[in-house]
Amino acid sequence: MNYRRLGRSGLKVSEICLGAWINFGGKIEDTDTFAVLDAALEEGIDFFDTADVYAGGKAEEVMGRWMKSRDRRTLTIATKCRWRMWDGPNGEGAGRKHIMDACDDSLRRLQTDYIDLYQIHGPDRDTPAEETLRALDDLVRAGKIRYFGWSNYDAEMIGESARLSEKLLLNRAISLQNNYSMLVRGTEKRENPRCVQEGIGLIPYSPLAQGLLSEKYLDGAVPAGSRAEGNEGLAKRLNENLPTMKALAEFAHARDLRLSQLALAWLLHQPAMTAPIIGATRPEQVKENASASGVKLSGDDLAQIETILKGPEAK
Ligand SMILES: NC(=O)c1ccc[n+]([C@@H]2O[C@H](COP(=O)([O-])OP(=O)(O)OC[C@H]3O[C@@H](n4cnc5c(N)ncnc54)[C@H](OP(=O)(O)O)[C@@H]3O)[C@@H](O)[C@H]2O)c1
Numbered sequence: 001m002n003y004r005r006l007g008r009s010g011l012k013v014s015e016i017c018l019g020a021w022i023n024f025g026g027k028i029e030d031t032d033t034f035a036v037l038d039a040a041l042e043e044g045i046d047f048f049d050t051a052d053v054y055a056g057g058k059a060e061e062v063m064g065r066w067m068k069s070r071d072r073r074t075l076t077i078a079t080k081c082r083w084r085m086w087d088g089p090n091g092e093g094a095g096r097k098h099i100m101d102a103c104d105d106s107l108r109r110l111q112t113d114y115i116d117l118y119q120i121h122g123p124d125r126d127t128p129a130e131e132t133l134r135a136l137d138d139l140v141r142a143g144k145i146r147y148f149g150w151s152n153y154d155a156e157m158i159g160e161s162a163r164l165s166e167k168l169l170l171n172r173a174i175s176l177q178n179n180y181s182m183l184v185r186g187t188e189k190r191e192n193p194r195c196v197q198e199g200i201g202l203i204p205y206s207p208l209a210q211g212l213l214s215e216k217y218l219d220g221a222v223p224a225g226s227r228a229e230g231n232e233g234l235a236k237r238l239n240e241n242l243p244t245m246k247a248l249a250e251f252a253h254a255r256d257l258r259l260s261q262l263a264l265a266w267l268l269h270q271p272a273m274t275a276p277i278i279g280a281t282r283p284e285q286v287k288e289n290a291s292a293s294g295v296k297l298s299g300d301d302l303a304q305i306e307t308i309l310k311g312p313e314a315k
Contacts, residue, residue, distance in 0.1 A: 001044025001293045006274050008199025009147060009174040011116070013047035013076050015268060015293050017203055018286065019277040020050035022227065025058025028281050030065070037066050039283035043290035049177070049203070049277045051080035051121055052106050060109035068111055078117035078203075079106050080151060080177075082124060094124035096135040103144055118145040119177055122152040129157075129164055137170040149175030149203075155194040162198045173200060177277065180204035182213060182248065182263050182309055183241055192272050201274030204267060208278065208289070210234055212241060213263035218249055247308045257295065260285075264292035266305055 003012045018040045024033045037048070050059045060079060067075060081102035084092035092098060099120075106115060118139065120132060136148040150158060150173050158176060165172040176195055178187040181204065195202050208214055211227050212234070220242050228234040238245075245259070252262035267276045280286045297305070 001290060003046075004274050005201070006117070006147070006203075007174040007195070007201030007272075009201070011076065011147060011174070013275055014045045015275045016043075016045055016264065016290050017047040017049050017078070017275040017277040018045050019205065019279050020048070020054050020059040020063060021205075021279060022054075023279055023281050024050070025055035025060075025062045030062050032281070033062050034066055035283050036280050036286055037063070039286040040280075040290070041070075043287060044293075045286070045290060046074060047076045047078070047275055049078040049205075050110075051083075051119075052085050052102055052109075053080075053083045053121070057085070057105070057109055060106055064109055064111035072112060076116045077110065077112065078119060078149075078175075079110065079115055080119040080121040081106065082121035093127055094120050094132040094135075095127045096131055099132070099135040099139070103139055107144065114143060115145045117147050117149055117175060119149045119151045119175070120153075123154075123157060129161055130168065133161060133164055133168070133170050136173075140171050147171075147174045149173050149177065149200075151177035151205075153178070153191075155190045158191065158194050158198060158200060162200075172198075175201045175203050175274065177203045177205055179206050180267070181207050181209045182266060182305075183209040183237070183244070185309075188270070192270065195272035200272065202270070202272045203275050203277055204273075205277050206279075207267050207276035208260055208263055209237070209241075210279075212238055212245060213248070214260045214285075214288075215249070215258055217242075218246060218259070244308060244311070248305070251304065251308060255301075258288055260289050261292040261295055262305075264289060265295035265297055266302070268292065268295075269297050269302060 002015045004015050090097045139145045180187045222228045249259040278289045
Protein backbone atom coordinates (compact mmCIF):
# COMPACT_ATOMS: atom_id res chain seq x y z
CA MET A 1 0.00 0.00 0.00
CA ASN A 2 1.26 3.46 -0.88
CA TYR A 3 0.59 6.49 1.31
CA ARG A 4 -0.03 10.08 0.26
CA ARG A 5 -0.36 13.43 1.95
CA LEU A 6 -3.95 14.57 2.20
CA GLY A 7 -3.78 17.65 0.03
CA ARG A 8 -1.17 20.11 1.23
CA SER A 9 -1.58 19.01 4.86
CA GLY A 10 0.95 16.97 6.84
CA LEU A 11 -1.54 14.12 7.29
CA LYS A 12 -0.45 10.94 5.48
CA VAL A 13 -3.06 8.34 4.59
CA SER A 14 -3.28 5.11 2.58
CA GLU A 15 -4.12 5.91 -1.03
CA ILE A 16 -7.17 3.68 -0.72
CA CYS A 17 -9.73 4.65 1.92
CA LEU A 18 -12.53 2.32 3.12
CA GLY A 19 -16.03 3.76 3.60
CA ALA A 20 -18.97 2.63 5.73
CA TRP A 21 -22.02 3.77 3.73
CA ILE A 22 -24.89 1.27 3.26
CA ASN A 23 -22.75 -1.64 4.49
CA PHE A 24 -21.60 -1.02 8.10
CA GLY A 25 -24.43 -1.15 10.63
CA GLY A 26 -26.75 -1.75 7.67
CA LYS A 27 -26.43 -4.29 4.83
CA ILE A 28 -23.83 -6.49 6.52
CA GLU A 29 -23.69 -8.00 10.03
CA ASP A 30 -21.26 -6.57 12.57
CA THR A 31 -19.03 -9.70 12.43
CA ASP A 32 -18.73 -9.24 8.65
CA THR A 33 -18.00 -5.54 9.13
CA PHE A 34 -15.16 -6.47 11.50
CA ALA A 35 -13.83 -8.95 8.89
CA VAL A 36 -13.92 -6.24 6.19
CA LEU A 37 -12.16 -3.73 8.47
CA ASP A 38 -9.55 -6.33 9.50
CA ALA A 39 -8.91 -7.16 5.83
CA ALA A 40 -8.37 -3.47 5.14
CA LEU A 41 -5.78 -3.18 7.91
CA GLU A 42 -4.01 -6.29 6.60
CA GLU A 43 -3.78 -4.62 3.20
CA GLY A 44 -2.26 -1.49 4.76
CA ILE A 45 -5.42 0.64 4.57
CA ASP A 46 -5.35 3.03 7.53
CA PHE A 47 -7.91 5.58 6.34
CA PHE A 48 -11.62 5.05 7.07
CA ASP A 49 -14.65 7.18 6.22
CA THR A 50 -18.07 7.26 7.81
CA ALA A 51 -20.82 9.79 8.66
CA ASP A 52 -23.26 10.36 11.48
CA VAL A 53 -26.23 9.65 9.20
CA TYR A 54 -24.99 6.27 7.95
CA ALA A 55 -27.43 3.65 9.29
CA GLY A 56 -28.74 6.33 11.66
CA GLY A 57 -25.52 6.35 13.72
CA LYS A 58 -24.98 2.57 13.71
CA ALA A 59 -22.08 2.77 11.24
CA GLU A 60 -20.12 4.97 13.65
CA GLU A 61 -21.04 2.70 16.56
CA VAL A 62 -19.76 -0.47 14.91
CA MET A 63 -16.56 1.27 13.86
CA GLY A 64 -16.16 2.51 17.43
CA ARG A 65 -16.42 -1.05 18.77
CA TRP A 66 -13.85 -2.24 16.22
CA MET A 67 -11.46 0.64 16.94
CA LYS A 68 -11.46 0.00 20.68
CA SER A 69 -9.00 -2.87 20.42
CA ARG A 70 -6.74 -1.08 17.87
CA ASP A 71 -3.97 1.42 18.27
CA ARG A 72 -5.93 4.63 17.66
CA ARG A 73 -2.78 6.50 16.65
CA THR A 74 -2.37 4.27 13.58
CA LEU A 75 -5.86 4.99 12.23
CA THR A 76 -7.14 8.02 10.36
CA ILE A 77 -10.87 8.30 11.01
CA ALA A 78 -13.03 10.59 8.90
CA THR A 79 -16.68 11.30 9.62
CA LYS A 80 -19.24 13.93 8.64
CA CYS A 81 -22.14 16.02 9.85
CA ARG A 82 -24.73 18.32 8.29
CA TRP A 83 -27.72 16.08 7.46
CA ARG A 84 -30.61 15.67 9.89
CA MET A 85 -29.84 13.69 13.05
CA TRP A 86 -32.46 14.95 15.49
CA ASP A 87 -35.74 16.92 15.44
CA GLY A 88 -35.98 20.69 15.43
CA PRO A 89 -34.49 23.54 13.41
CA ASN A 90 -30.91 22.82 14.53
CA GLY A 91 -31.13 19.07 14.03
CA GLU A 92 -29.34 19.55 10.71
CA GLY A 93 -27.17 22.12 8.92
CA ALA A 94 -23.71 23.61 9.07
CA GLY A 95 -24.44 26.15 11.82
CA ARG A 96 -22.37 26.32 15.02
CA LYS A 97 -25.01 24.68 17.23
CA HIS A 98 -25.53 21.69 14.95
CA ILE A 99 -21.83 21.15 14.25
CA MET A 100 -20.81 21.28 17.93
CA ASP A 101 -23.55 18.88 19.12
CA ALA A 102 -23.15 16.54 16.12
CA CYS A 103 -19.40 16.35 16.75
CA ASP A 104 -19.91 15.38 20.41
CA ASP A 105 -22.40 12.69 19.32
CA SER A 106 -19.96 11.26 16.76
CA LEU A 107 -17.14 11.19 19.32
CA ARG A 108 -19.43 9.26 21.69
CA ARG A 109 -20.49 6.74 19.03
CA LEU A 110 -16.94 6.26 17.78
CA GLN A 111 -15.68 5.96 21.41
CA THR A 112 -12.75 8.19 20.64
CA ASP A 113 -11.37 11.51 21.92
CA TYR A 114 -10.83 13.03 18.49
CA ILE A 115 -11.85 12.80 14.83
CA ASP A 116 -8.97 13.01 12.36
CA LEU A 117 -10.98 14.50 9.49
CA TYR A 118 -14.37 16.12 10.11
CA GLN A 119 -16.33 16.85 6.95
CA ILE A 120 -19.37 18.96 6.19
CA HIS A 121 -21.50 16.46 4.28
CA GLY A 122 -23.03 18.97 1.89
CA PRO A 123 -23.46 22.73 1.39
CA ASP A 124 -25.78 24.66 3.71
CA ARG A 125 -26.75 27.90 2.00
CA ASP A 126 -28.80 29.02 5.03
CA THR A 127 -25.71 29.43 7.21
CA PRO A 128 -23.01 32.07 6.72
CA ALA A 129 -19.78 30.42 5.52
CA GLU A 130 -17.87 32.31 8.22
CA GLU A 131 -19.94 30.68 10.98
CA THR A 132 -19.24 27.18 9.66
CA LEU A 133 -15.52 27.91 9.32
CA ARG A 134 -15.25 29.42 12.81
CA ALA A 135 -17.06 26.43 14.37
CA LEU A 136 -14.71 23.99 12.61
CA ASP A 137 -11.67 26.06 13.55
CA ASP A 138 -12.81 26.07 17.19
CA LEU A 139 -13.17 22.28 17.11
CA VAL A 140 -9.59 22.00 15.85
CA ARG A 141 -8.38 24.30 18.62
CA ALA A 142 -10.38 22.31 21.21
CA GLY A 143 -8.64 19.11 20.03
CA LYS A 144 -11.93 17.42 19.11
CA ILE A 145 -11.03 17.27 15.42
CA ARG A 146 -7.59 17.39 13.81
CA TYR A 147 -8.52 18.57 10.29
CA PHE A 148 -11.66 19.38 8.35
CA GLY A 149 -12.90 19.10 4.79
CA TRP A 150 -15.90 19.48 2.48
CA SER A 151 -18.19 17.02 0.74
CA ASN A 152 -20.40 17.66 -2.29
CA TYR A 153 -19.06 21.23 -2.54
CA ASP A 154 -18.54 23.00 -5.86
CA ALA A 155 -15.43 24.80 -7.08
CA GLU A 156 -16.74 28.23 -6.18
CA MET A 157 -17.50 27.30 -2.57
CA ILE A 158 -14.09 25.68 -2.17
CA GLY A 159 -12.37 28.85 -3.37
CA GLU A 160 -14.55 31.14 -1.24
CA SER A 161 -13.89 29.18 1.94
CA ALA A 162 -10.14 29.14 1.27
CA ARG A 163 -10.13 32.96 0.85
CA LEU A 164 -12.19 33.34 4.02
CA SER A 165 -9.78 31.16 6.02
CA GLU A 166 -6.88 33.30 4.83
CA LYS A 167 -8.66 36.55 5.62
CA LEU A 168 -9.76 35.45 9.09
CA LEU A 169 -6.55 33.54 9.88
CA LEU A 170 -8.49 30.31 10.44
CA ASN A 171 -7.54 26.73 9.66
CA ARG A 172 -8.29 25.71 6.07
CA ALA A 173 -10.19 22.74 4.68
CA ILE A 174 -7.75 20.06 3.47
CA SER A 175 -10.01 17.69 1.54
CA LEU A 176 -12.94 17.37 -0.83
CA GLN A 177 -15.18 14.30 -0.98
CA ASN A 178 -17.26 14.30 -4.18
CA ASN A 179 -18.78 11.63 -6.42
CA TYR A 180 -16.15 10.77 -9.01
CA SER A 181 -15.34 7.70 -11.06
CA MET A 182 -14.74 6.68 -14.67
CA LEU A 183 -18.53 6.80 -15.12
CA VAL A 184 -19.26 10.01 -13.15
CA ARG A 185 -16.84 12.75 -14.16
CA GLY A 186 -18.61 16.04 -13.46
CA THR A 187 -16.22 17.02 -10.68
CA GLU A 188 -13.16 16.43 -12.87
CA LYS A 189 -13.33 19.62 -14.91
CA ARG A 190 -14.89 21.86 -12.27
CA GLU A 191 -13.46 20.90 -8.88
CA ASN A 192 -10.17 19.10 -9.66
CA PRO A 193 -8.37 22.24 -10.94
CA ARG A 194 -9.59 24.23 -7.92
CA CYS A 195 -8.35 21.52 -5.56
CA VAL A 196 -4.92 21.63 -7.22
CA GLN A 197 -4.89 25.42 -6.86
CA GLU A 198 -5.93 25.35 -3.19
CA GLY A 199 -3.85 22.34 -2.13
CA ILE A 200 -6.96 20.33 -1.29
CA GLY A 201 -6.80 16.53 -1.49
CA LEU A 202 -9.55 14.74 -3.41
CA ILE A 203 -11.06 11.70 -1.73
CA PRO A 204 -13.74 10.68 -4.24
CA TYR A 205 -16.70 8.57 -3.21
CA SER A 206 -18.29 5.72 -5.17
CA PRO A 207 -15.04 5.27 -7.19
CA LEU A 208 -16.39 1.99 -8.61
CA ALA A 209 -19.74 3.62 -9.45
CA GLN A 210 -21.25 1.60 -6.56
CA GLY A 211 -19.71 -1.63 -7.86
CA LEU A 212 -20.53 -1.30 -11.59
CA LEU A 213 -16.80 -1.01 -12.27
CA SER A 214 -16.09 -4.53 -11.01
CA GLU A 215 -16.18 -7.88 -12.77
CA LYS A 216 -19.56 -9.03 -11.54
CA TYR A 217 -21.89 -7.00 -13.77
CA LEU A 218 -20.08 -7.63 -17.05
CA ASP A 219 -22.63 -10.12 -18.40
CA GLY A 220 -25.29 -7.43 -17.99
CA ALA A 221 -27.20 -9.30 -15.25
CA VAL A 222 -27.71 -8.11 -11.67
CA PRO A 223 -26.21 -10.72 -9.28
CA ALA A 224 -28.27 -11.76 -6.25
CA GLY A 225 -27.23 -9.85 -3.15
CA SER A 226 -25.37 -7.13 -5.06
CA ARG A 227 -26.04 -3.45 -4.45
CA ALA A 228 -27.85 -3.17 -7.79
CA GLU A 229 -30.39 -5.78 -6.71
CA GLY A 230 -33.68 -3.98 -6.13
CA ASN A 231 -32.03 -0.65 -7.02
CA GLU A 232 -33.71 0.51 -10.22
CA GLY A 233 -31.43 3.50 -10.69
CA LEU A 234 -28.27 1.43 -10.50
CA ALA A 235 -29.70 -1.30 -12.74
CA LYS A 236 -30.54 1.40 -15.32
CA ARG A 237 -27.01 2.76 -15.16
CA LEU A 238 -25.72 -0.78 -15.67
CA ASN A 239 -27.69 -1.04 -18.94
CA GLU A 240 -26.55 2.38 -20.13
CA ASN A 241 -22.88 1.81 -19.33
CA LEU A 242 -22.45 -1.86 -20.21
CA PRO A 243 -20.58 -1.33 -23.52
CA THR A 244 -18.12 1.05 -21.80
CA MET A 245 -17.69 -1.32 -18.85
CA LYS A 246 -16.95 -4.20 -21.24
CA ALA A 247 -14.43 -2.17 -23.23
CA LEU A 248 -12.69 -1.08 -20.02
CA ALA A 249 -12.64 -4.66 -18.73
CA GLU A 250 -11.06 -5.85 -21.99
CA PHE A 251 -8.40 -3.15 -21.65
CA ALA A 252 -7.79 -4.16 -18.01
CA HIS A 253 -7.63 -7.91 -18.68
CA ALA A 254 -5.06 -7.38 -21.46
CA ARG A 255 -2.83 -5.90 -18.73
CA ASP A 256 -3.59 -8.60 -16.12
CA LEU A 257 -5.73 -6.21 -14.12
CA ARG A 258 -9.27 -6.56 -12.82
CA LEU A 259 -11.73 -3.85 -13.86
CA SER A 260 -11.91 -2.53 -10.26
CA GLN A 261 -8.11 -2.21 -10.12
CA LEU A 262 -8.07 -0.28 -13.39
CA ALA A 263 -10.88 2.04 -12.24
CA LEU A 264 -9.08 2.87 -8.99
CA ALA A 265 -5.63 3.14 -10.59
CA TRP A 266 -7.08 5.56 -13.16
CA LEU A 267 -8.40 7.78 -10.34
CA LEU A 268 -5.02 7.60 -8.61
CA HIS A 269 -3.47 9.12 -11.75
CA GLN A 270 -5.77 12.20 -11.67
CA PRO A 271 -4.70 15.65 -10.40
CA ALA A 272 -5.26 16.51 -6.71
CA MET A 273 -6.02 12.87 -5.95
CA THR A 274 -5.26 11.54 -2.48
CA ALA A 275 -7.43 8.46 -1.96
CA PRO A 276 -10.58 7.02 -3.55
CA ILE A 277 -13.04 5.84 -0.88
CA ILE A 278 -14.12 2.29 -1.67
CA GLY A 279 -17.01 0.36 -0.16
CA ALA A 280 -16.92 -3.40 0.44
CA THR A 281 -19.26 -6.10 1.69
CA ARG A 282 -16.60 -8.83 1.79
CA PRO A 283 -12.88 -9.10 2.65
CA GLU A 284 -12.11 -10.38 -0.89
CA GLN A 285 -13.45 -7.12 -2.34
CA VAL A 286 -11.16 -5.11 -0.05
CA LYS A 287 -8.15 -7.20 -1.09
CA GLU A 288 -8.92 -6.87 -4.79
CA ASN A 289 -9.50 -3.12 -4.56
CA ALA A 290 -6.48 -2.46 -2.34
CA SER A 291 -4.26 -4.06 -4.96
CA ALA A 292 -4.90 -1.05 -7.21
CA SER A 293 -2.37 0.83 -5.09
CA GLY A 294 0.88 1.11 -6.99
CA VAL A 295 -0.54 0.12 -10.42
CA LYS A 296 1.17 2.28 -13.03
CA LEU A 297 -0.63 3.53 -16.13
CA SER A 298 1.39 5.13 -18.93
CA GLY A 299 0.41 8.28 -20.82
CA ASP A 300 -0.58 6.02 -23.70
CA ASP A 301 -2.75 3.88 -21.37
CA LEU A 302 -4.52 7.00 -20.09
CA ALA A 303 -5.13 8.24 -23.64
CA GLN A 304 -6.62 4.88 -24.65
CA ILE A 305 -8.86 4.87 -21.56
CA GLU A 306 -10.02 8.39 -22.46
CA THR A 307 -11.01 7.15 -25.92
CA ILE A 308 -13.04 4.32 -24.37
CA LEU A 309 -14.73 6.69 -21.91
CA LYS A 310 -15.65 9.17 -24.63
CA GLY A 311 -17.50 6.39 -26.48
CA PRO A 312 -17.51 5.11 -30.06
CA GLU A 313 -17.66 8.56 -31.68
CA ALA A 314 -14.23 9.41 -30.19
CA LYS A 315 -12.53 6.52 -31.97
N1 LIG B 1 -20.16 12.16 0.84
C1 LIG B 1 -21.17 11.55 0.28
O1 LIG B 1 -22.21 12.15 -0.01
C2 LIG B 1 -21.02 10.08 -0.02
C3 LIG B 1 -21.97 9.41 -0.84
C4 LIG B 1 -21.74 8.06 -1.11
C5 LIG B 1 -20.64 7.40 -0.55
N2 LIG B 1 -19.76 8.08 0.25
C6 LIG B 1 -18.56 7.44 0.85
O2 LIG B 1 -17.87 6.69 -0.13
C7 LIG B 1 -17.78 5.34 0.28
C8 LIG B 1 -17.76 4.42 -0.90
O3 LIG B 1 -18.95 4.57 -1.69
P1 LIG B 1 -19.52 3.31 -2.44
O4 LIG B 1 -19.82 2.24 -1.45
O5 LIG B 1 -20.60 3.76 -3.35
O6 LIG B 1 -18.20 2.89 -3.28
P2 LIG B 1 -17.90 1.89 -4.47
O7 LIG B 1 -16.55 1.34 -4.15
O8 LIG B 1 -18.11 2.56 -5.76
O9 LIG B 1 -19.00 0.71 -4.34
C9 LIG B 1 -18.90 -0.20 -3.29
C10 LIG B 1 -19.77 -1.41 -3.50
O10 LIG B 1 -19.46 -2.07 -4.73
C11 LIG B 1 -19.36 -3.48 -4.53
N3 LIG B 1 -17.95 -3.84 -4.73
C12 LIG B 1 -16.84 -3.17 -4.27
N4 LIG B 1 -15.72 -3.78 -4.66
C13 LIG B 1 -16.08 -4.84 -5.39
C14 LIG B 1 -15.34 -5.84 -6.07
N5 LIG B 1 -14.01 -5.86 -6.06
N6 LIG B 1 -16.04 -6.80 -6.74
C15 LIG B 1 -17.39 -6.79 -6.75
N7 LIG B 1 -18.15 -5.87 -6.11
C16 LIG B 1 -17.50 -4.89 -5.44
C17 LIG B 1 -19.85 -3.74 -3.10
O11 LIG B 1 -21.28 -3.82 -3.08
P3 LIG B 1 -22.12 -5.19 -3.15
O12 LIG B 1 -21.22 -6.31 -2.71
O13 LIG B 1 -23.25 -4.93 -2.22
O14 LIG B 1 -22.55 -5.30 -4.58
C18 LIG B 1 -19.47 -2.45 -2.41
O15 LIG B 1 -20.18 -2.19 -1.24
C19 LIG B 1 -18.97 5.16 1.23
O16 LIG B 1 -18.80 4.08 2.09
C20 LIG B 1 -18.93 6.47 1.96
O17 LIG B 1 -17.91 6.45 2.95
C21 LIG B 1 -19.95 9.40 0.51
